[in-house]
Amino acid sequence: MSVLVALVFAITAVFAGTAAAAPGHSTPARAVPWGGYQELWVPSSMGNIKVQVQWASRGGTAALYLLDGLRARDDRNAWSFETNAMDQFRGDNLTLVMPVGGESSFYSDWYNPSNFNNQHITYKWETFLTRELPDFLAGFGVDRSISGIMGPSMGGTAAMTLAAHHRDQFRFAGSLSGYLNTSAPGMREAIRIAMLDAGGYNSDAMWGFPWDPAWLRNDPFVSAPQMQGMSLYVASGNGLPGHFDHPSAPIDYWNTAMGMGLEFLSMVQTRAYQIRMASLGIPVTFQFNGSGIHSWPYWSAELWKARPQILNALNAW
Structure with a gap:
């Protein structure tokens, strides 16, 4: 148990965060x-939320939501600077939607603000991503019913x-190196x-005590039967350092070691999810790589592998 706790405790070492103030909200207008x-500022119950957007190349209505990791920053979504995601889809008829913020949120609707860190708002990320944001983007011609969603780790x-x-x-x-059996x-x-x-967040404020039904509702392993008929792409490495790993300083070796353990845990959970989906007869594209740790270069490369399937599913070529 101590090893498992240490591995997931170290998940936060991959990410860093800063804060940015939100300007006043303006009505929808495509300025480019x-x-x-x-960059859009979208009204929500949490206040105005920054969303980084790359519009579809030819005015298409499909969108891909790219979620961040556990230490999501308040100034930029890591997909926009840790990867070349925008370059990968620049010529495609697909709008990239990269919401900013949500550290430790699991992008869910929380019960209460976190009391441990004196949080002033109650996270309502599920409401934002499935109601407020798609309603806002509809003003730009983005169709809420032609969407995909993807993220690494927590995302x-x-x-x-x-x-x-x-x-x-x-x-x-x-899911890229996600944890797909949180129960x-x-x-x-x-x-x-x-x-x-x-960030000092209290998980009791998120989904209640460990026996609360919200924990099961937010476990992909439990909700797996509901994925029938959806295009799915699930990937993980195996924790062995690969061609993106070249540690030199002591901190590099530490981060590599932590990334190895985290990815191994993700691989174990992803294999369990593979068995679960096979038992349900639900087809999934699984990608288990012969190397790779828990870090952004591998997730960027995996997004490129998934790109044809994403474009096909959303008819966005």
Whole structure:
């Protein structure tokens, strides 16, 4: 148990965060040509939320939501600077939607603000991503019913959960090194410790005590039957360092070691999810790589592998 807790505690070492103030909200207006990049401030129950957007190259109506990891920053979504995601889809008829913020949120609707860190708002990320944001984007011609969602680590867990509960919105869902059985022995305690480290958040404020039904609702393993008929892409490495890993300083070796353990845990959970989906007869594209740790270069490369399936699912070539 101590090893499991230590591994998930270390999940926060991959990410870093800063804060940015939100300007006043303005009405929808596309300020750049099709295919261009724009930053939107979208009204929500949590206040105005920054969303980084790359518009479809030819005015298409499909969208891919790219979620962040556990230490999501308040100034930029990591997909926009840790990867070349925008370059990968620049010529495609697909709008990239990269919401900013949500540290330790699991992109879910919480019961209360976190009392441990004096949080002033109650996270309502599920409401934002499935109601407020798609309604706002509809003003730009983005069709809420032609959407995909994908993320790494925490974002992968959340992507699969949100897709399962909002089939009217999502046609594609993807998890990259996600934790897809959060009700497995030791995982709830490990998540609690990881959230404490990543911003001092209290998991009781998120889904209640460990026996609360919200924990099961937000477990992709439990909601797996609801994924029938959806285009799915699930990937993980095996924790062995690969061609993106070249540590030189002591901190590099530490981060590599932590990334190895985290990815091994993700691989174990992803294999369990593979068995679960096979037992349900639900087809999934699984990608188990011969090497790779828990870090952004591998997730960027995996997004490129998933790109044809994403474009096919959303008819966005």
